[in-house]
Amino acid sequence: MIKPDLLMMGSYPDGDMEALSSAYRLLKHWELGPEGLGVASRPLIRALATRGDLGVDTQTLESLPNLEIIACYGVGVDAIDLETARRRGIRVTNTPDVLNGDVADLAIGLALATMRRIPAGDAHVRSGDWERGNPALAPRLHGKKVGIAGLGRIGSTLARRFSGFDVEIGYFGRSPRKDTPHRYFDDLTALAAWADLLVLTLPGGNATHKLVGAQVLQALGPEGYLVNVSRGSTVDEAALLQALEARAIAGAGLDVFWNEPRIDPRFARLDNVVLQPHLGSATIETRRAMGQLVRDNLTAHFAGLPLLTPVI
Ligand code: 8YV
Secondary structure, eight states, rough: OOOOEEESSSSSOOHHHHHHHHSSSEEEESSSSSSSSSSSTGOOOOEEEEEETTTTOOOHTTTTTTOEEEEEEOOTTTTTTTHHHHHHHHHEOOOOOOTHHHHHHHHHHHHHHHHTOOOOOOHHHHTGGGGOOOOOOOOOTOOOOOEEEEEEHHHHHHHHHGGGGTOOEEEEEEEETTTTOOOOESOHHHHHHOOOOEEEEOOSGHHHHHHHHHHHHHHHHOOEEEEOOGGGGOHHHHHHHHHHHHSSEEEESSOTTTTTTOOOGGGGGGGSEEEEESTTTHHHHHHHHHHHHHHHHHHHTTOOOOOOOBBB
């Protein structure tokens, strides 16, 4: 049987690359020269696999006249040109739900690491400074007010995790949810003013672009903390850097940034941040499940079966 061509925008873990290569002829975008795909191979491509952080741009989509499906390894499809896909009748799938627990876990880890200054404590022990004294005291997490911006699949999982931490939970979203006892805020600035810790689990895209700006950060205040495990685009990064440098907020735990992986060097100079290289879903178990879901969606598509997790 002839293997269908699969254009990949970025690499997956080795096991997934092997599994995909047994069913498809892989065309690796990152290995192509500056001229990209040859004109002759473009019409042969019916399927494309990408990642949440990479997406696929208009130019690439427009160069593939027979593209039928984009399978995204990640839940966020904000970097995929969905408008072009919709217009062209190209199906798009993502990997929802399988990563909820891991992203929620990392948000909890970042909250604790930032508020309790765990990396600074680690550095204190390693450097030998402990003999000369203890580090400054840090604020506690339990008993605090936690605001969750975006109570979707990940946000709801996070609220469940936080309920074991004896915190009060409030949330912001488009509309109040009937299935949660937590306090609803229809205004993000009001949530930030109420919260001691604001966690962003919002989807990326136009609707949430720079939603957290100077006003929200000012409302969070000098004793307030921010954790972002969603997309860098949800935050006005210039305002965030300014607030962190001026101590207008107490600190931030950040897994996502503008211009990943070439982030603003000002972050590295701050001692009130804990930084992660977009690792929310990066566990062995979840990444395995994400790779499987990408393959299952592609298999279903080529077998003419309903897609498992369609976006469009
Ligand atoms: C991954 C993500 O970082 O799910 C998403 O939207 O951003 C992440 O799970 C990414 O897709 C893997 O590179």
